[in-house]
Amino acid sequence: MHVTLTINDTKHSLDLDPRTTLLDAIRSHAGLTGTKKGCDHGQCGACTVMVNGRRINSCLSLAVMHDGDAVTTIEGLGTPEALSPLQAAFLETDGFQCGYCTPGQICSATAMLEEIRAGWPSHVSETLDGPALPTEAEIAERMSGNLCRCSAYPNIVAAIRLAAAEREDAA
């Protein structure tokens, strides 16, 4: 099937088997290998990308479901010369060890901070309608879909808090 995906502001016209996952389309067909395949079951979060601004596990979604959608992968967030605030924060706090979960963590955290900003409640939020804050507990809860086997969690949380605080300061 023919599918058009806009990945990191670049249009990709792909001819895909309809069973191709969005993850495989990104990695194998668009050639962007920053997004990782950890479990292929939607449970480790290594494949997290943003579709129209929302984070999803790209291994659990078929590419054909996203015809015309805008996909942002880790490559679209920044480069070593021009890091996004979260990328810079992960670098600053050593928010990784082996690095394999890192692209997913950063994509997930980028969208997650938007969710908090939009006031979406989580399982640990005290109220459903109050403003959500990027506290340690909120971040841990909202990032629990992104596994890190090296367990760099303390530094991952520190990175996200750092980026969130910097954004608040800038706002």
Place this chain on the structure above:
Amino acid sequence: MSVSSSLPHESAGLHVTGQARYVDDLPVPAGCLHLAFGMSSVARGMITAIDLEAVRAAPGVVAVYSAADFAVMPDCSPSLHDEPLLAVGEVHYLGQPVFVVVAESHLAARRAARLGRISYDERPAILTVEDALAAGSRFEGGPVIWARGDAAEAIAGAERVVEGSFEIGGQEHFYLEGQAALVLPQEDGAVVYSSTQHPTEIQHKVAEALDLPMHAVRVEMRRMGGGFGGKESQGNALAVACAVAAARTGLPCKMRYDRDDDMMITGKRHDFRIRYRAGVDTDGRVLGLEVTHLVRCGWSMDLSLPVADRAMLHADNAYWLPAVRIESHRLRTNTQSATAFRGFGGPQGMIGVERVMDHVAHTLGLNPLAVRRANYYPEASEAEAGPGEVTQDEPEVTGADRDLTSRGAVAEAGGPAPRTPRDISASKKTTPYGMEVEDFILHGLTEELQKSSNFAARQAAISEWNSTNAILKKGIALTPVKFGISFTLTHLNQAGALVHVYQDGSVQLNHGGTEMGQGLHRKVAQVAAAAFGIDDGRIRITATDTGKVPNTSATAASSGADLNGMAVKAACDTLRGRIAAFVAEKHGGTAAEVHFAGGKVFVGTEELTWEQAVAATYQGRVSLSATGFYATPKITWDRVKGQGRPFFYFAYGASVSEVVIDTLTGEYRILRADILHDCGTSLNPALDLGQIEGGYVQGAGWLTTEELVWDAKGRLRTHAPSTYKIPACSDRPGQFNVGLWQHPNREETIHRSKAVGEPPFMHGISAFLALSAACAACGPHYPALDAPATPERVLAAVARARGPKTACNDEL
């Protein structure tokens, strides 16, 4: 100077932007083929027929190979040559590769692999410890026994005897990056890209499979997405399969396991059952201890012997055991072949004696920490001498072995040495295997941790809290770690390095270690930067490459920085000496007076930039390339006799965990963890803290949520993250205080640092024993908690603590 500073990981910029490449990310040449295994669906049986017609006919399939296609089946074992690439005649576990599909795409290969029809004459599978003991299914013929003194007599004469048995589960590595290999056929050999901790092993096994000398195979490894021991030997099958397929088809071949396949095929941490019987005095001092390790090794030998040995070597942990008998049964079962995993048996051995301490304290009504302190080895300078004896029952060493670079290799070819029990001078600082503990620092370290974690006050507060809360119960525990550093196969304790200084002053560094996230390359680059007095930015570390540094040992046993750091330093010192000699001759003074610092070279009264000095040395026609080599001194270990000094030194640490359990559901949380860990003079405090935090969480995961379940047919039921639960972000301790015990290593290691990869893993034991303490707060009896302490096991332990006559909720 860059050593001891907290520089970020060398690939940090690449990692956060998704540009860091792993094997599966490498662009493959046109025409690359993809492999997938067809696996056994029974745990044990004879293969009566293999029908692969449908596989061959499937779309995209190029070739299919099974045992019938090989005159000699390639072997993947790191030890006994007992792991055929594909099953020959019989299968030994459910998931064992029986045939391999070579296809045009990864998906085509996987889809086709499911179409194979294999018929079996099924045999009763040996799955459990009981099955294996009943069938006499074991490696090495009989148990390995090390003893000092007469433990039985000491126990008989003791005031109190404490005995029990407990289960310690295995652990799936769950490296986020699954196993992967890519082989490019060459005109006279192969180039292999493998996600491996042991490139030389891959080189060796591929060369053997292709019947080529090792010089015909080059293995390159840039980085792994986690290894944890799971990539020490488990990558062999993929690399060998790709090499064989590439040789036969003439095309590049690639293989990566999907997560389910990875978990079904590859080995895991060894699970243990430990039986113990301790005789103690009224202060809880151990007078005699008998320990039995029942180890499920799986279907092949792999690295099980040294793993089980290391468990025995850590059966004392931090404690002086005057009379001790350690018996280790290495059981062969029809399950995945258990393999290396961070700690390499050490954690299992260690938790055995920690359980004894916990049980003794409970039985005597003493504070567990007081019991531990009473049994500690003496602090480094205050040991007392006394008589003792070490004997060793001779293990049967079987099988020819040509793989000298593997930890599964046997130490010496000429068979077992004659059994010669001998008296050794054993003091209170002598381990059961006759090594003097010369660097024991746990008294001081424990005291500092007690203070920094406010241990006594919190213990009292928890006791008070438990007396007033019926449903939620808290527990706290402090446990020590003493972990031996060195490969127990002595000849593996060597490393090489190759350093090039280019004429522009940039430096390329190659060494035998592999990067799996631990920051080894960063640390080694810091060593080189310090040696040359230049900025880290001038140094580039290349992928680990068997063509640059040969005969490397696995990046394992926590030894990466110790060994390779020293080898790199040796190479750098050679180059520095050449540069110094040249500039001294030219500018005056002696070579010894030339000083390298801050990007400058100070010679006599002159000051050159590093670049000027390098360029001048080059123009002076002096070689700017050097190798370095290091062999760990002082160590001697006779595995057969069970005696010697297997370890260059010990790494120490202690941790405090506080937990709360819900006695209605068995659920729990780790509320707080405090760790004080000994890294010697840390090469990089930020990286070391990361290893300690990560090790603790991974260790706690092993003992709490990570449960491997095989069904009655031997099928692993927990083969994906949906059912196998590793710690998530929200599982880390609510409060997490980690400190470094910054005192120089007494031994001459690289900048007096200590190895840090494995030792912190065992801090997870304090989380387990805190759970045990919380269960114990529910009633008068010992809860005898098993690991992993899943909520179900916690509930069972709570019930045991309350006693048989009290229903679970009677007290509420």
